[in-house]
Amino acid sequence: MTSNLAKFPLFRTATIRGYAQLAPLGGISSCELKTTVLPNKLVVASSESQSPITRISIVFRAGSRNEASDNLGVTHVLRNSAGLSTKNASQFAIIRNIQQVGAALYATTDREIVSYTLEGPRQAIEKALPFLTEVATQQVFKPWEVSDITNRLLLDIATRPLQLRAIDLVHNAAFRSGLGNSLFIPKSQIGKISSETLQHYVASNFLSGRASVIGLGVDISDLESYAQGLKLETGEGNDTPSPYKGGELRSNKGGNTAFVAVAGEGAALRDAKEALAFAVLQRAIGVGPHIKWSTRDNGLLSKSIGASIDNYASTTFNVSYADTGLFGILIAAPSKSAGSLVETAVKLLKCTKISEEDVTRGKNQLKTSLLLDGESGTHTLQNIGTQTAILRGASIQSPSQIVALVDSVSANDVQCALKKAAKKLTLASIGNLTNVPYLDEIK
Amino acid sequence: MLKPANVPNYFRAVSQVVSNQLTAGNQAAILPSKSIVYVPYTGTSALALSRALPSGNVSVTTGPAVSTQVRWAHTDITVPDFSAYRKDSVKSPNVRSSDSEDSRKNFTYLIASAFGVGSAYSAKAVVSQFVSSMSASADVLALAKIEIKLADIPEGKSVTFKWRGKPLFVRHRTQEEIQIEQSVPASSLRDPQHDNERVQRPEWLVVLGVCTHLGCVPIANAGDFGGYYCPCHGSHYDASGRIRKGPAPLNLEVPEHIFPSDDLLIVG
Numbered sequence: 175m176t177s178n179l180a181k182f183p184l185f186r187t188a189t190i191r192g193y194a195q196l197a198p199l200g201g202i203s204s205c206e207l208k209t210t211v212l213p214n215k216l217v218v219a220s221s222e223s224q225s226p227i228t229r230i231s232i233v234f235r236a237g238s239r240n241e242a243s244d245n246l247g248v249t250h251v252l253r254n255s256a257g258l259s260t261k262n263a264s265q266f267a268i269i270r271n272i273q274q275v276g277a278a279l280y281a282t283t284d285r286e287i288v289s290y291t292l293e294g295p296r297q298a299i300e301k302a303l304p305f306l307t308e309v310a311t312q313q314v315f316k317p318w319e320v321s322d323i324t325n326r327l328l329l330d331i332a333t334r335p336l337q338l339r340a341i342d343l344v345h346n347a348a349f350r351s352g353l354g355n356s357l358f359i360p361k362s363q364i365g366k367i368s369s370e371t372l373q374h375y376v377a378s379n380f381l382s383g384r385a386s387v388i389g390l391g392v393d394i395s396d397l398e399s400y401a402q403g404l405k406l407e408t409g410e411g412n413d414t415p416s417p418y419k420g421g422e423l424r425s426n427k428g429g430n431t432a433f434v435a436v437a438g439e440g441a442a443l444r445d446a447k448e449a450l451a452f453a454v455l456q457r458a459i460g461v462g463p464h465i466k467w468s469t470r471d472n473g474l475l476s477k478s479i480g481a482s483i484d485n486y487a488s489t490t491f492n493v494s495y496a497d498t499g500l501f502g503i504l505i506a507a508p509s510k511s512a513g514s515l516v517e518t519a520v521k522l523l524k525c526t527k528i529s530e531e532d533v534t535r536g537k538n539q540l541k542t543s544l545l546l547d548g549e550s551g552t553h554t555l556q557n558i559g560t561q562t563a564i565l566r567g568a569s570i571q572s573p574s575q576i577v578a579l580v581d582s583v584s585a586n587d588v589q590c591a592l593k594k595a596a597k598k599l600t601l602a603s604i605g606n607l608t609n610v611p612y613l614d615e616i617k
Numbered sequence: 618m619l620k621p622a623n624v625p626n627y628f629r630a631v632s633q634v635v636s637n638q639l640t641a642g643n644q645a646a647i648l649p650s651k652s653i654v655y656v657p658y659t660g661t662s663a664l665a666l667s668r669a670l671p672s673g674n675v676s677v678t679t680g681p682a683v684s685t686q687v688r689w690a691h692t693d694i695t696v697p698d699f700s701a702y703r704k705d706s707v708k709s710p711n712v713r714s715s716d717s718e719d720s721r722k723n724f725t726y727l728i729a730s731a732f733g734v735g736s737a738y739s740a741k742a743v744v745s746q747f748v749s750s751m752s753a754s755a756d757v758l759a760l761a762k763i764e765i766k767l768a769d770i771p772e773g774k775s776v777t778f779k780w781r782g783k784p785l786f787v788r789h790r791t792q793e794e795i796q797i798e799q800s801v802p803a804s805s806l807r808d809p810q811h812d813n814e815r816v817q818r819p820e821w822l823v824v825l826g827v828c829t830h831l832g833c834v835p836i837a838n839a840g841d842f843g844g845y846y847c848p849c850h851g852s853h854y855d856a857s858g859r860i861r862k863g864p865a866p867l868n869l870e871v872p873e874h875i876f877p878s879d880d881l882l883i884v885g
């Protein structure tokens with residue numbers, strides 16, 4: 175079964191070096207990120223972080239925004255089909271061979287990308303790498319295996335927490351289709367995504383011009399020779415723009431708690447300066463407690479709510495997609511107090527002067543969280559993966575490089591960002607909506 | 618179907634309390650039983666919620682043998698109760714089992730050693746029964762020995778007895794025969810045995826009357842050597858029962874025998 179899987183004589187040198195100098199488990203987070211673009215437009219990015227754990231990711235720009243109405247939910251099925259039998263390896267062979275060497279393989283999808291990641295000790299990666307190739311590029315989607323996934327789809331849908339559904343709803347309200355598509359398959363589509371649908375989706379989106387290969391703890395030249403061996407169709411596919419439209423969606427589910435997301439248009443990933451301004455703004459408004467056991471942060475939202483209500487949780491979310499973004503506030507509160515909290519949040523978005531002090535605090539928090547996140551290989555890999563998939567090799571930055579750019583954000587940039595977000599608001603709510611106002615009721 | 622004539626019906630709803638069987642009911646449908654999902658409770662406190670709210674790009678990760686598995690929870694299977702088999706001393710949750718450990722162990726050891734002794738004893742009985750079954754039975758044992766009065770046998774005669782189902786030759790040898798047999802050099806024989814090795818008292822030769830060739834009964838005082846002669850294939854034995862000529866390979870067998878007194882021979 176595995177006989178025609180090529181073995182790659184990768185990482186020999188890297189292994190020796192990795193053991194010669196003891197690097198921290200997460201690797202050296204500030205090490206240089208190298209990027210090359212292969213002739214078939216496949217982007218390869220790698221950073222030899224000296225970590226004993228190597229992570230390799232094959233990323234495709236094939237997230238749920240590429241779903242159309244007829245194949246809605248295909249990325250969810252695709253995500254759960256990772257590890258099914260491929261051209262040269264059976265489901266059993268994939269799981270056994272990867273677990274035998276102590277590596278892990280998983281598929282991650284968001285609205286922009288679908289990525290397949292292999293992580294494990296260096297020697298293990300060398301043995302398991304052919305299976306990453308198989309899972310990411312040689313899918314066959316045997317109909318009987320695809321139909322076996324149905325229960326996992328049902329389980330995934332049934333166990334979505336409400337805050338996740340609030341985020342889904344706010345996307346749906348803000349973008350309608352495209353970026354408005356959920357990460358989860360709609361119930362009505364279960365059983366309708368066939369093997370052919372999956373194959374067609376893969377054939378039209380898993381193209382070399384939409385793909386990138388990312389490595390952490392692996393040498394760029396090794397990764398390049400691996401990437402050259404990948405059998406990917408050339409081409410760039412088509413991107414449908416998904417502009418911000420705005421609107422309102424409510425889903426009254428009862429219970430005690432209301433989850434409300436108020437959002438406006440955010441920054442596109444392609445506009446790095448604006449994206450940073452939004453990131454600083456996010457921290458300035460507050461992303462929830464930084465202190466253990468605390469429920470409050472020191473941000474603008476907590477300040478304007480004041481101490482009168484204390485049983486609530488809030489965060490500011492900021493997501494950048496290729497051509498647009500979503501920025502807003504997510505509130506979870508008992509239904510009684512939800513109304514006034516939502517009103518405060520809308521007011522904050524519409525008319526707040528951001529002070530220099532808030533910007534400084536925002537910058538510091540942003541730098542800290544970038545650096546802390548940068549220490550986790552998984553996080554860095556995902557970050558770089560999104561960048562490479564969307565920016566295609568142009569100005570891709572490692573977390574430490576982004577930190578250096580944060581200081582260039584001015585208070586004016588941040589104020590402009592808030593203005594952009596408040597231009598047209600979106601409101602999405604789920605849970606007990608007794609006291610949650612409609613968007614047009616909020617002055 | 619939303620026919621124009623029906624449209625008004627979609628703006629109000631009517632529920633029939635008592636049917637007169639004339640108005641047709643609404644469309645029939647089968648209501649599926651809804652599957653119930655118990656999602657682990659993660660808390661609705663402000664703290665729990667603030668930890669769970671996402672603030673960035675939301676992505677979902679799964680993989681072969683990584684995150685989701687579908688397992689069927691069988692809530693109808695009762696957990697087996699072994700308390701009927703448990704010792705009373707360890708049933709109470711408030712008492713340390715180590716407190717009663719010594720007494721429980723002693724009891725176990727006592728029972729084990731009692732069984733051990735008992736089974737060793739019965740094993741011995743069984744074994745000796747089987748072993749004794751392999752030895753000769755009483756009637757055989759009764760015939761196993763034969764007492765012969767030597768005075769009945771005159772010199773120069775070979776008398777045949779029946780011993781353990783076989784013929785037994787007892788020969789009262791003459792002085793002359795003794796001398797001849799004594800002087801035969803052992804090296805010249807097919808089955809080299811000196812006369813002294815075969816007799817306890819030179820006058821008395823005790824041999825089994827079974828030819829060592831194929832088991833015929835030899836004839837006494839016959840053959841070239843004056844001892845025994847087997848007529849079947851012509852084996853000649855001398856007066857010491859040794860094979861001298863013919864096809865037999867060995868000397869006639871000398872059974873165990875003793876002379877308790879001058880006048881008595883016991884064979885067996």
Ligand code: FES
Pocket residue numbers: 828829830831832833847848849850851852863864865
């Ligand atoms: S049996 Fe005596 S010679 Fe053959």
